[in-house]
Amino acid sequence: VGVIGGLVWLFGGFSGMGDTDVPETENQEQVQDTEEQQTEPVEEQEQKNGDPNVVEEDEELGDAQVDSSVEYSTSSQSVGGNTEEVFTLDELSVVKGESVVEIKYVFSGSNITEESSLPVSVVNKSSLGAMEIVISNVESDGTGMGFDDSKSINKDGLTKLTKVVSGQADTLKYNLGFINAPEYYLYEPEVSGQTVVVKLSVKYPGGEISADEYGTTEFTTEDISVESSTADEGVRISGYSYSVTGGVLRYVFKTSTNTGSPIPSFEASIGEGILTITFPSLNADVIYSASGDTVSLPGGVILNISRSGNQSVYEFVGIGDQYKLYGEISPNQVVAEIEL
Secondary structure: OEEEOOEEEEEOOOOOOOOEEOOOOOOEEEEOOOOOOOOOOHHHHHHHHOOOOOOOOOOOOOOOOOOOOOOOEOOOEEEOOOOOOOEEEEEEEEEEOOOEEEEEEEEEOOOOOOOOOOOEEEEEEHHHOEEEEEEEOEEEEOOOOOOOOEEEEEEOOEEEEEEEOOOOOOEEEEEEEEOOOOOEEEOOOEEEOOEEEEEEEEEOOOOOOOOOOEEEEEEEOOOEEEOOEOHHHOOEEEEEEEEEEOOEEEEEEEEEOOOOOOOEOEEEEEEOOEEEEEEOOOOEEHHHHHHOOEEEOHHHOEEEEEEEOOEEEEEEEOOOOOEEEEEEOOOOEEEEEEEO
16 A cells, blocks of 8 residues: 555455455555446346336335434444454345345354454545445455445435455455435444344435436447536546456546536547547546556556546557446446456
């Protein structure tokens, strides 16, 4: 971990199936916080392409309920302690109730005692449209959930829970997308038999989930052009992350804005092993400010970055023939998926 000009550089873990270790590897994340390939299953893809605000009539809600004995808040919360134990995540469940969604993590360890615990922190990042959940002292993930895999919620202002690159060894990180910052309560880790349970109760914040489409979620060789927010509206690139799975480099531009859509205008073209992505009108670009002109990425890919006026240009050199490029809201980001 290093700090350059107030920007935190993090190097994170790599995903896989089964009991996935959470070591430090070539995946990376960097974010400036202004407030503090695997094919998708058909069922999830169909849901993504529909209206996320329309609730299926036959959808059954779970038994998650508001806990009147605790105080919900939008402020950052931290629980647990560092007992120097390391754990395996055995189970992750998301239960949608009428007024809250309950997220539960179940961990196992080699020697669970009444004193067993692990550090957990949660913070709302409204500029990025997501709640950040960070769990430390986790050496492996046995849920089979890979980086950028999601559990859909799509109810009353909450979109989905996504596992993302943590940027630190033995650490799991998740983003819960939202339209408005929700009130929530993070419970202290509780020992239950030979497991440690962490529970998070989140009230639905309300708000309409955007069904707008930016770019394409299908692999293509065609040029892409999207008109959206500009520098005049304060739209900017606030951070990034990347990972490689199944021969595909996934590079995420994290975006935010002062007014209007948090997705900036962008255009792209591919040819002769080079993908060029242009953001013609950005108020600021943290990646260029922190990274400079050239960055080495996994798979032998070289990323050349240039900026002139409000325009930023990204050239991914040494890639395959196809790519996806699309914008998402809650969390706010532009995603490039590039064949290696």
